[in-house]
Amino acid sequence: MPPPLRSRAASQPEAPLLEVVNLTVRFGSPVGEVHAVEGVSISVGAGETVGIIGESGSGKTVACMSMTWLLPSPPARYLSGRITFKGEELRRNDEAQLRKVRGSGVGMIFQNARLSFNPAYRLGRQIEEVLRVQLGRSARAMLPEMVQTLRYCNIAEPEAVLGKFPHEVSGGVAQRVSIALALLSRPDLLIADEPTTALDLLSQIEVLSLLARLRDESGLSLVLVSHDLGVVRRIADRVIIMYAGRVVEEGPASAIFAAPRHPYTQGLLASALQQGDGERLYEVPGTPPDLASLPPGCSFRPRCPFAFDRCVTMPELAPAGATHQARCHLLERATEHA
Template sequence: MTVLGPAPVPARAAEGEAPLLEAANLTVRFGSPAGEVHAVEDVSLRVAPHESVGIVGESGSGKTVTCMSMTWLLPSPPARYVGGHIRFKGEELRRNDEAQMRRIRGRGIGMIFQNARLSFNPAYRLGAQIAEVLRMHFRTPWRAQLPRVLETLRYCNIADAEGVLQRYPHEVSGGVAQRVSIALALLIRPDLLIADEPTTSLDLLSQIEVLGLLERLRAETGLALVLVSHDLNVVRRIAERVVIMYAGRIVEEGPAHEIFAAPRHPYTQGLLASALQRTEGGRLYELPGTPPDLAALPPGCSFRARCAHAFAPCTSMPPLLPAGAGHAARCHLLAREAADG
């Protein structure tokens, strides 16, 4: 691996290591005619160097807004930064400092999006768009960059690397476009890559290929990764740590193996039951009900209305309660269990 920076680093992050990215009590709301939408409430998130974190939730759970807040990519207005801190490599990010943000965007924190083809401008060839970004970040001539570009594209399983540079976004498949966008993100050499639903709009074979690539990247380059998905199976394959979001809040977080083996929050349990079930023997499991309206959240636990275990204390919002090493869930059941001993 000469193109992709330093030698492979053990993927497992040491406990207590200084975080690469740290969000503390992040709160973001959107103005809307129906009232203020509480998109992200009091979210604290740590990503250690070389760590891979999966964020899981339904549409509207706040996972995308959380990611976009990191480099403040939200349209503002209507998005409003209500409170909290974001630190990247120990540096406090000020959302209204465009110059600082531009330094972080791409170079510190790379992003890839759900529909990679739409993330390229339809009017320019892919090569020109790669060249533009590299020129902005490195100020070296394209000719000098080209070998590294081709090598990185091939690393991302693009056999006809020269040919792809000549294509327009609409002339390649969604899977190829996603791999080109991953290659472009890598070319800027970020410390952290945020992948927002990178496989959602792809066909099954392309999904497998893109996931395989992200897995390989993780193993071979030690790039820190935040993988956002509504699909638990995608996250399970790559993430070391998993964060479950519901109605703008983190409801459970912990090591991936623990979350999948022993989920503590009823919402996580429901998600797992609906995602990992086998079809033999009866009906598919589905979570009853629908997520609450973020513009008019009821007081107390947001999941209360859909929860089979709801009891009296659920009318107040539970804190994130410890449920083991590095594992926590936002549920009163944990407190009850602790009290019951």
């Protein structure tokens, strides 16, 4: 396995850079209300890398986009949630404040960078437009910095790349261009939603190493979303496991990977080990729940090999060690039997 890329942030500082408290987001659907994110709290410290893992449909993207209230409402229904960034509450209806935070405080990069660019325009033109709208700066004034940032992101011939259309560059180059674009506004926090998922192995390693390097060199905080256990394992200081819209386990990466406490996390790790390379997030037996008709009690119950009578009620996220939490009734049972 390649060496870990964890940050130098030894522990979470006292005042988080970003704090999401009790976020609940739902969507209407013809078959019922989709409980996409339920009571999720996430905090990210300065210079810290927080990895969010969960299978498809577990609410990772909705949670990340809600961090700067980016999802339009409707269709999203925000039932609860308080978000603070650098100690200031982000107000959902304060467009001027949100534009400023999205433009310079929090950068976002997505899974398929090529698709996030408009296919009809050259990359340089699109970057110019973003700079003009977000930063109010002209491309001419920013050109040297733009070229330098692209070079920093391992783009060998920045001027040539700026002259290309999105389909003329590889997925890895497009992703590095989107990272460079996010960096131009000098964010304090970068939210990367599955940034390596659509890439070949070599590009995955390049993009991940780049994210780790810029975090270490600029003190940037990173939220890294992935369904790939290997990616998160290599880079995250702290890990959040999501299942069916809820956080089911959270703690330092070292604690989670050494001693997972939730049966879902245990299943993920066991299946990764069974595959032999311990690198990816493999499937836990059974199918993910339908978020429009969740079973009563613990959402993992239909797939859980340890389910018992108490699991018909929803467990709370409870301490599973000094800095580690899990949402499972087995924790209480262990305490009762201790």
